[in-house]
Amino acid sequence: MTDASATAVSRNGVSIECVKGDIARQPDMDAVVNAANAQLQSGGGVAGAIHRAAGPALTQECAAMAPIRPGEAVISGAHGLPNRYVIHCLGPVYGHDGPEAELLAACYRNALDLAEAHDLRAVAFPALSTGIFGYPMAEAAKVAFRTLLARARSLKSVRHIRFVLFDAADLELHTWVLNDIAGEDNAT
Ligand code: AR6
Numbered sequence: 001m002t003d004a005s006a007t008a009v010s011r012n013g014v015s016i017e018c019v020k021g022d023i024a025r026q027p028d029m030d031a032v033v034n035a036a037n038a039q040l041q042s043g044g045g046v047a048g049a050i051h052r053a054a055g056p057a058l059t060q061e062c063a064a065m066a067p068i069r070p071g072e073a074v075i076s077g078a079h080g081l082p083n084r085y086v087i088h089c090l091g092p093v094y095g096h097d098g099p100e101a102e103l104l105a106a107c108y109r110n111a112l113d114l115a116e117a118h119d120l121r122a123v124a125f126p127a128l129s130t131g132i133f134g135y136p137m138a139e140a141a142k143v144a145f146r147t148l149l150a151r152a153r154s155l156k157s158v159r160h161i162r163f164v165l166f167d168a169a170d171l172e173l174h175t176w177v178l179n180d181i182a183g184e185d186n187a188t
Pocket of ligand 1: 021022023024035036037038041042043044045046047048049091126127128129130131132133134135164165166170
């Protein structure tokens with residue numbers, strides 16, 4: 001379950017919130033996003049939590065869609081997870097896959113496009129690329145929220161975007177960046 005709701009910003013009837021919690025425990029979301037590897041197999045961090053909770057059927061389903069490239073997103077069933085779908089994104093490895101910001105933004109856009117194509121209302125994201133892939137968290141948060149706020153203006157089915165952060169410091173940083181970017185965005 002979600003531990004704490006920190007902040008929410010609304011654009012065009014779409015709410016974007018940051019919470020502290022585990023991406024594999026978001027039962028009120030239609031889809032959760034996986035910080036995947038190219039082969040769409042289990043791993044550490046988010047991918048480990050999602051594949052453990054979903055079970056081996058997720059790995060089997062994903063094998064047919066692999067490999068994917070940085071910036072790409074694909075969708076699968078959720079199997080043992082309490083959601084309808086998993087959207088798998090391959091974020092850029094910082095300092096290796098470039099241009100990083102464009103590839104990271106593409107992940108968020110492509111994930112939302114898949115959610116729209118499946119008429120989903122609520123989608124939860126982890127902070128893609130900020131763990132094993134080494135993207136500095138503040139920089140990644142700016143890319144993520146700029147992309148989500150811009151895309152929120154044209155979303156038709158998605159109404160609720162949740163950003164799930166693993167610990168209190170990450171939540172605090174994301175809350176700050178979301179409010180800052182939402183303020184900039186209001187000023188334009
Ligand atoms: N719920 C929410 N956030 C989490 C969770 C969780 N259960 N676990 C970790 N985080 P990462 P990446 C945070 O490494 O950087 C995988 O093994 C974590 O603190 O999962 O995109 C794949 O197989 C960090 O801030 O994703 C790939 O090879 C963020 O989620 C590679 O790692 C992302 O961390 C992907 O690396």
